Amino acid sequence: MRAEVLKGHLDALLLATLTDGPRHGYAIKEALRLGSGGRFDLPTGTVYPALHRLERAGLIRGSWSTVNGRRRRSYALTAAGRRTLSDERSSWREFSTAVTALLGDRPWPAAT
Amino acid sequence: MAGGNVSDPAIRDTVADYLAAVTAQLPGPAAARVGVTDELRDGLMEARGLHQARGCSPLEATAAAIAEFGPPASVVAATGRLGRRLGEGFGRRAALAPTAAAVAGLAAVLADLTLLAILGGQALASPGSLVWAPVIVAACASLTRVLLAGRAARRCLATRATLT
Numbered sequence: 001m002r003a004e005v006l007k008g009h010l011d012a013l014l015l016a017t018l019t020d021g022p023r024h025g026y027a028i029k030e031a032l033r034l035g036s037g038g039r040f041d042l043p044t045g046t047v048y049p050a051l052h053r054l055e056r057a058g059l060i061r062g063s064w065s066t067v068n069g070r071r072r073r074s075y076a077l078t079a080a081g082r083r084t085l086s087d088e089r090s091s092w093r094e095f096s097t098a099v100t101a102l103l104g105d106r107p108w109p110a111a112t
Numbered sequence: 113m114a115g116g117n118v119s120d121p122a123i124r125d126t127v128a129d130y131l132a133a134v135t136a137q138l139p140g141p142a143a144a145r146v147g148v149t150d151e152l153r154d155g156l157m158e159a160r161g162l163h164q165a166r167g168c169s170p171l172e173a174t175a176a177a178i179a180e181f182g183p184p185a186s187v188v189a190a191t192g193r194l195g196r197r198l199g200e201g202f203g204r205r206a207a208l209a210p211t212a213a214a215v216a217g218l219a220a221v222l223a224d225l226t227l228l229a230i231l232g233g234q235a236l237a238s239p240g241s242l243v244w245a246p247v248i249v250a251a252c253a254s255l256t257r258v259l260l261a262g263r264a265a266r267r268c269l270a271t272r273a274t275l276t
Binding site: 024025026027029030043044045048049052064068070071072 | 147148150151152153154155157158159162180181182186187190191
């Protein structure tokens with residue numbers, strides 16, 4: 001999967017991984033990899049800055065905890081994040097329906 | 113979850129060296145770098161645990177985790193500006209020191225300008241009563257302090273802006 005194809009959808013995908021509850025950065029990266037059947041294996045270094053950007057935007061909220069003797073930062077969706085994710089899902093459905101219709105292997109409407 | 117405490121000194125050193133290399137290149141104050149380093153350490157340990165669960169030896173798993181995160185320079189480049197991204201008031205707390213320094217600088221400017229105004233007023237009202245040599249020295253020292261404190265306050269306010 002080409003990185004530039006994913007680029008415009010990265011924020012929505014990161015938000016989606018938090019639907020069921022908080023996750024830490026590496027777990028988010030792994031959720032994307034496993035959830036996509038290995039297609040979206042992001043460079044780990046790019047995930048953290050993207051999360052920090054979403055946090056600055058108020059879409060996710062980070063909090064520290066201690067696990068196995070080391071500090072862990074976990075992220076959870078905010079109310080604004082849930083709304084954004086819902087909007088992103090709707091617009092993706094519209095977009096993908098249109099693209100599927102256009103790229104599908106079927107006859108085009110007759111030219112006028 | 114994968115990745116417990118690291119008891120093998122070789123692994124500990126490898127991880128520590130990698131994190132030190134990242135931290136050394138990160139811009140921003142030390143306090144802000146701690147958050148980034150802690151988050152990366154946790155991620156590295158998780159990745160290491162995962163590679164170990166797939167059958168790697170602890171050392172191989174550590175090397176694989178580090179390779180997965182990429183060269184320190186790439187991590188630094190992707191991380192971007194510090195301070196703005198740690199949330200939960202971290203930036204605001206870190207910004208307290210430059211804020212206090214900026215207030216102190218501005219207070220020094222205000223005090224010196226007041227002093228200079230009083231001296232100037234006295235000099236105009238009764239020029240004969242002043243001993244000029246110490247007045248001139250004090251005035252020059254005050255002007256220098258005003259310039260330096262003003263510059264320091266501007267720098268402090270700029271630092272504060274990057275943290276909040």
